[in-house]
Amino acid sequence: MIGRLNHVAIAVPDIATAVALYRDALGAPASDPVPQPDHGVTTVFIELPNTKIELLEPLGEKSPIASFLERNSAGGIHHICYEVADIAEARDRLLREGLRVLGDGEPKTGAHGKPVLFLHPKDFNGTLIELEQA
Ligand code: CO
Numbered sequence: 001m002i003g004r005l006n007h008v009a010i011a012v013p014d015i016a017t018a019v020a021l022y023r024d025a026l027g028a029p030a031s032d033p034v035p036q037p038d039h040g041v042t043t044v045f046i047e048l049p050n051t052k053i054e055l056l057e058p059l060g061e062k063s064p065i066a067s068f069l070e071r072n073s074a075g076g077i078h079h080i081c082y083e084v085a086d087i088a089e090a091r092d093r094l095l096r097e098g099l100r101v102l103g104d105g106e107p108k109t110g111a112h113g114k115p116v117l118f119l120h121p122k123d124f125n126g127t128l129i130e131l132e133q134a
Contacts, residue, residue, distance in 0.1 A: 001090060002082040006112075006132050007045070007052040011065045012075040015042055015057035022046045022053065033057075036111060040064050043111050054081075054111065079118070079128035087115045087133040099123045107133070 012018040015033055022028045031045045040063035046053040056078060058066050068078055084090040087107045094101060100120035110116030110132055119129040 001093065002084055002131070003134060004083045005051045006081040006083050006130075006134075007054045008080050009054040009056055009078045009130070010075060011056045011058075011068050011072070011078040013057070013069055013073065015044055015055055018055045018057075018075070019044050019046075022055070028053075034111075035059055039111060040066075041111075079130050081116075081130040081132050083134035084131050085134060087117060087131060090131055091117055094119065 010018070019030045019033070023030045028046045028048060031047075033042050033044050035042045037060060040058065040060050042057045042059045044055040046055065056065055058069060065078060069075065091101055091105060091107070095105070100123050102118040102120060105117075107115035107117050110130070112132065115133045117131045119131065121128045
C-alpha cells in the first residue's frame with residue numbers, strides 16, 4: 001500500500017543553524033523557510049535526489065513539536081512520511097487492522113498542501129508516521 005518515502009522530518013531548535021549545516025557542510029539545496037502558523041512550525045525542505053528532509057522549528061505558543069524538543073534539546077527525527085495513492089482507503093485499511101490514526105481520523109492539509117494523516121507511534125515501533133496522498 002505505501003509508496004515512496006516522501007520525507008524524513010527533523011525537529012530542530014534553530015532552523016537557520018540547521019539549514020547552514022545541510023547547505024554548507026552537506027552541500028544540499030535548501031528551500032527558504034516557510035512559517036506555517038496553522039501547523040505551529042516553520043519548515044525548510046532540503047531536496048535530495050531520492051527524497052526530502054523536512055526541517056521543523058517550533059512556531060508560536062502551542063507548537064506540536066515543543067514537547068519533543070523539550071525531551072530532545074538538540075533536535076531529532078520527528079516523523080517519516082510515506083506516500084499513499086488514496087488516503088481515505090489507507091486509513092480505512094489501517095483502522096480495520098486495529099491501528100490508530102491520530103486526531104479525528106479525517107485527513108488534514110499538510111505542509112505540502114496535500115491531505116495527510118498521522119499514525120500512532122506506539123503502533124509503529126516508536127515512530128510517528130505521516131501518510132500523504134501522492
Ligand atoms: Co511531514
